[in-house]
Amino acid sequence: MTTILATRRLLLPAATLSLTALLVGCTSGESTSSPATADATATTATTATSAAKEPVEVRVAHQRLAVSHDGGVTIVDVTPGSEPRELTTVDAEGYLRLNPAGDDRHVFVSTAEGFQVLDMGAWSEGHDDHFHHYAGDPALTDRVIKASKPGHVVAGEGHVVLFDDGTGEVTTLDTAATDLPVTSAFTLTPHHGIAVPSGHDYLVTTVGDDGKTRTGIAVVDVNGKELQAFHECPGTHGAAEAHNAVLFGCTDGALIWKNGATSKVAAPDAYGRIGNQASVPSSPIVLGDYKVDKDADLERPTRVTLIDTRTGDLKLVELGTSYTFRSLGMSESGTPVVLGTDGSLHILDAESGTVARTIPVLGEWEESLEWQDPRPTLLIDGETAYVTDSATKELFVIDLQSGETTATLTLSHVPDEVTGA
Template identity: 40%
Template sequence: MSRPVRSRLAAGALAALAVAALAGCATASPAASGGSAAPDDTHEGDTRVAVTYDGGVLVLDGETLETVDQVELDGFLRVNGAGDHDGHVFITAEDGFHVLDSGLASGTVEFTGEVFEATAAGHVTPHGGRTALFDDGTGDVRIFDTDAVGTGTLPEFDTITSDAAHHGVAIELTDGTTLSTIGTEEARTGVRHLAADGTELARNEQCPSVHGEGALKGEAVMFGCEDGVLLFADGAFTKLDAPDEFGRTGNAYVTDTSAIAFGDYKTDPDAEGYLLSQLVRIDTDAQKLSVIDLPDGVEYTWRGVGRDAHGDVVVLGADGTLSLLDETGEVIDQWDVIEPWESPTEWQQPHPGLHVVGDIAYVTEPAAERILAIDLHTGEEVASATLDVVPNEFAVVGAAGR
């Protein structure tokens, strides 16, 4: 077993990486993580919404949903909040991770010129003041201070190498150690725990098709497997088996104020489309996994689950409903918010999405070229906008959306 290499490069040595070639088509798989819930005292007006479409990114005011500005970038684009204090966004394109200033602090919406070049740009994982970018084409992970982006020059970053290229994810913990997936182009098997110098401390390879991560209260971290969930807590891995022979979790919906995690759950590997009708619930304190059935008629995709300010679960259904569940999985309330829709045939295709910030649920309705904001106390629409583009992915950034 080869030892992973961890190195630090100065921004001045990275001129080749800083070329802002604004063209591309992302090939990475869906994002792993639903956004963390925001505290009760946040103000949604301190946010921006970055919406991708075919040919660019539209930036909206988070309170009114009015268009602030837009920028052009060719190809299929993915979007992730950078996690910093100034409202930057990572736009994933064919050539790498582009830094976009949403204008929240600067007043100007523009690409900063910072591009972390990648063969196949994948997951973006901010956590504890550090951000990890995973290149699926090489297996390399670049980790840097979250607030260092936005200067126009790439920040200093550490690099962790994988034994082989694969679609993966990594997260640096607050003690300076890193969790990084194990895999090849043919198969993904588990997760490594690495010291700050890259030395391997532990590994677990009982997580076939490992995908996605989520950090919870006490910095417990979960990863999805095709037969359950892999937990990391207090320096040790624990595998929680699914009750079904095939019980795949690929995306985590977590908040760092709760020890309860939720994930998507798929039991039929041959099912057509992307609609699911169950969630997996993980109690990281008790180290127990259970499966939650959603109300009749409620099916969702990986874009349609979030957590609110109280840790409750919000699900956007293909029947057009928004369902609110408590942490036990019991339904608290349900509202009709958009028109019913059908599963996409490819995950990249525009279809309704959800992001939850505090007690506001942001919902896109691509068929109507619309975005709306719903008050989760009442189910009432508090803002909406008809766009001049078909919205695809989106992220909410800022004081309440980091």
């Protein structure tokens, strides 16, 4: 174990929304720092427009999902106690990716121009021992953080960090302010990377080169100055927070960064790639995928990993069915869930590393050879699972505790990605 910045405590959000939406959702894949000032980057963003209808205070919190499709994003109301319904659809061109901003209100839509801010139009504000809830019309604002190839988005306590794979620019925004101002920006060597906020003074980033080779992680300050680097993680991809630790996937296992120290988790195979993960801050367990054929055009794995970030213990769980990078989720209580191509949700026991039960939801399906093609997708918020079926255009709402499908909505468009604010 290598110690780094031991006095710094990792600060990431304690939101109930599973980090699947933040960190699961790409398939592959890059550090000499080149600091840039916040003032310089602020010019890349335009002023946000207000929602069409001014928000008003409401009795209960309105819960909404953003669902991408060919030609735009549909916002769906899934407030408990009422039937799900589509609120509006905003037009946008290109292959659209969705990531929550971490402020319980906004979503970043990755477009050809960069990271565009979608105002979901509903949020809650704490006041002493209670909350005030507000709701209005969703709107795709004209606020865009320019990026030539918008990549990973990671929210931390009071901040959200955007990574431009094309230029290597890392931009941090303040999510405590409604207009999401830029607080810092710097440039790394371009690669398919990720940056995780750690308090207000440091970030943990992937390390890569011009050849798109990722070798590990580095701790940098807000100007991009490298303080420490660790190269024990070939093919670094994805990051998941779990109980004050962050786990990064590698092609030979995983790397855990915790309390200023790193430790390596070795895969049981020489090539054992963990590239996509799901976690919640309250649980020390991270759910990850697991692939063993580095030469496969498309591997259809049937095993997943459960890693305890307290001990580094890795368990392989055989599902008996394949799954995809949009199949992983974790409930607020720390229950790992996998959507299989058999159409069922596989509920895992995090401690024993076994499948505890299955919940049938869809019919059987097969992953497309093209990773951008729509496919069934899982999102978990609290103890509720949302599953989309691209074949039928349906959205299913499942109570994970009872196993009951509580609502179904037929969407107007073929769903692709789905996230919540």
